[in-house]
Amino acid sequence: MSKREIHSMPRRALGILCCMAVSSALMAQPKPPRPGFNLFSKAQDVQLGREAAAEVEKQYTIVNDAQLNAYVSRIGKKLASQPEAEDYPYTFKVVSDNTINAFALPGGPTFINTGLIAAVDNEAQLAGVMAHEISHVALRHGTNQVSKANLIQLPAMLAGTMAGKSLAGQLAQLGIGFGANSVLLKYSRNAERDADLLGTRILNGAGYNPVEMARFFEKLNAEAGSARTMQFFSSHPNPGNRVKAVEDLIQYLPARQYNEGSTSELARMKQIVAKLPKPREKK
Numbered sequence: 350m351s352k353r354e355i356h357s358m359p360r361r362a363l364g365i366l367c368c369m370a371v372s373s374a375l376m377a378q379p380k381p382p383r384p385g386f387n388l389f390s391k392a393q394d395v396q397l398g399r400e401a402a403a404e405v406e407k408q409y410t411i412v413n414d415a416q417l418n419a420y421v422s423r424i425g426k427k428l429a430s431q432p433e434a435e436d437y438p439y440t441f442k443v444v445s446d447n448t449i450n451a452f453a454l455p456g457g458p459t460f461i462n463t464g465l466i467a468a469v470d471n472e473a474q475l476a477g478v479m480a481h482e483i484s485h486v487a488l489r490h491g492t493n494q495v496s497k498a499n500l501i502q503l504p505a506m507l508a509g510t511m512a513g514k515s516l517a518g519q520l521a522q523l524g525i526g527f528g529a530n531s532v533l534l535k536y537s538r539n540a541e542r543d544a545d546l547l548g549t550r551i552l553n554g555a556g557y558n559p560v561e562m563a564r565f566f567e568k569l570n571a572e573a574g575s576a577r578t579m580q581f582f583s584s585h586p587n588p589g590n591r592v593k594a595v596e597d598l599i600q601y602l603p604a605r606q607y608n609e610g611s612t613s614e615l616a617r618m619k620q621i622v623a624k625l626p627k628p629r630e631k632k
């Protein structure tokens with residue numbers, strides 16, 4: 350063995366080690382969360398969501414302000430066009446309600462409380478909550494939970510769904526409604542973690558800093574138990590360590606130049622929200 354070969358050995362060995370380190374890092378790249386067990390078809394998610402949205406719109410005061418609607422629709426469209434959102438017919442409406450909350454029904458109808466718009470520090474935080482809700486839709490968490498509820502009549506009911514028959518009405522007969530405590534909107538901690546992780550991918554793709562989503566949830570958590578946040582945490586239990594989970598995942602995602610959003614536009618939306626008439630009492 351020549352002197353030269355001996356000298357070059359450690360370097361070659363080092364090269365191999367480096368290669369192994371790089372490939373193990375690539376191998377360790379986390380896979381996106383996937384929807385779980387589900388007896389519903391995707392089309393049934395969409396049908397159920399449409400029927401439930403019609404009910405929600407009767408029960409809640411939907412804000413009819415062109416600027417506010419255009420604002421949430423613009424953010425929503427950007428998020429919904431990411432491949433991880435799957436191709437559901439998303440819609441975005443503002444609900445006149447001072448509590449900090451947002452919710453999405455199966456198949457895409459998404460509702461954003463005025464209280465949420467009033468509470469966010471920047472557009473990325475609002476987009477963050479919306480991306481989290483979109484993730485519940487794409488991961489089909491609502492109908493996954495109904496599927497797991499072990500309802501003996503459910504498979505036959507879903508197989509027998511005919512055009513013109515209300516899926517929501519049939520589910521109501523099985524005791525599944527769309528109120529605050531509905532199994533459709535009460536997620537598990539695992540579902541929350543998955544919605545954060547898929548939401549992180551959606552936000553990164555749309556050019557929003559996903560850490561803002563986690564920061565906002567942590568900020569809400571500091572207020573957990575208050576009347577303003579009760580509804581949110583009763584349907585979205587805190588999975589914990591949210592900022593770290595997002596930061597860990599971002600390392601594997603394509604680097605992006607994040608869009609801060611216009612602070613003056615958000616300030617204008619907050620003004621509109623502040624001037625809205627008091628919401629009528631929920632039925």
Ligand code: ZN
Pocket residue numbers: 481485536540541544584585
């Ligand atoms: Zn959630």
